[in-house]
Amino acid sequence: MMKDIATPARTKEILNKYGFSFKKSLGQNFLIDTNVLRNIVDAASVSEKTGVIEVGPGIGALTEQLAKRAKKVVSFEIDQRLLPVLDETLAPYDNVTIIHSDVLKANIHEAIKENFQDVDDIMVVANLPYYVTTPILMKLLEEHLPIRGIVVMIQAEVADRIAAKPGTKDYGALSIAAQYFAEAERVLTVPATVFVPQPRVDSAVLRLTIRKEPAVNVSDESYFFQVFHACFANRRKTILNNLVHNLGPKERKPEIEEALDEAGIDPKRRGETLSLEEFAALSESLLKRFPRS
Numbered sequence: 001m002m003k004d005i006a007t008p009a010r011t012k013e014i015l016n017k018y019g020f021s022f023k024k025s026l027g028q029n030f031l032i033d034t035n036v037l038r039n040i041v042d043a044a045s046v047s048e049k050t051g052v053i054e055v056g057p058g059i060g061a062l063t064e065q066l067a068k069r070a071k072k073v074v075s076f077e078i079d080q081r082l083l084p085v086l087d088e089t090l091a092p093y094d095n096v097t098i099i100h101s102d103v104l105k106a107n108i109h110e111a112i113k114e115n116f117q118d119v120d121d122i123m124v125v126a127n128l129p130y131y132v133t134t135p136i137l138m139k140l141l142e143e144h145l146p147i148r149g150i151v152v153m154i155q156a157e158v159a160d161r162i163a164a165k166p167g168t169k170d171y172g173a174l175s176i177a178a179q180y181f182a183e184a185e186r187v188l189t190v191p192a193t194v195f196v197p198q199p200r201v202d203s204a205v206l207r208l209t210i211r212k213e214p215a216v217n218v219s220d221e222s223y224f225f226q227v228f229h230a231c232f233a234n235r236r237k238t239i240l241n242n243l244v245h246n247l248g249p250k251e252r253k254p255e256i257e258e259a260l261d262e263a264g265i266d267p268k269r270r271g272e273t274l275s276l277e278e279f280a281a282l283s284e285s286l287l288k289r290f291p292r293s
């Protein structure tokens, strides 16, 4: 029986064999701890009927643990140098498909249609490249993919921002964007020693459970997103000031004041104190005064 990929010795052996040098610019920090990997797979509740989408297989450490538990794994890797490595390391598993692509440009709906016709549920599970954590998560959420959830290793600080509650220092546009689509929890804290090379930031595993319906009802999703982003453009400014300066040319102060009044929101409050429900009410009352063309 072959040793797991994610042991320090086997990882070293594979890297040496291929003369692989890490590219910092691609966020390459590989996991070398099988316990952490199993905890990630457990946190995602992957079963033999689950289809898994992975981002960035690296040399296959997490992919292998997913392949052992899932029905099928489809994994997007941007670095061409890793393709021959993965060919070898994942050869024992016939339920893995590697797609050579930048996940930000990939058609994930299409990949799901092609690969996951016969699964009960779909999860995204990944040890994400940290330089693109937010764009990847936002793409996965905004595309309304037919997934049950997302379990990812990310920077601890980003996990805290995503899971933050209103009124805390971490709460911001990213918390609202993620919590609109999903329930967010930080499920595991991980020391830098479980990676090679070790990242300079602390890491944590975040679980997002996709809601059946978004957390609040809005008639124009993209306007709602514009509204709460504008409210956080300058964290020290009041919500009124942020809206006047950052929402759009049509949105003028008197009508913004009316909209805030109608939504029952004090114009002197700051964005970080508003709940999702309040942002939704605000977005609706602004939309009434500034209809989209």
Ligand code: SAM
Pocket (backbone or CB within 6 Å): 026, 027, 028, 029, 030, 031, 032, 055, 056, 057, 058, 059, 060, 061, 062, 063, 076, 077, 078, 079, 082, 101, 102, 103, 104, 126, 127, 128, 129, 130, 132
């Ligand atoms: N899953 C492996 C592990 O846990 O050991 C590697 C994780 S490493 C943090 C991130 C991986 O994502 C690297 O293999 C890197 O080449 C890949 N990657 C970076 N940017 C990517 C992108 N835009 N699309 C797809 N893969 C990417």
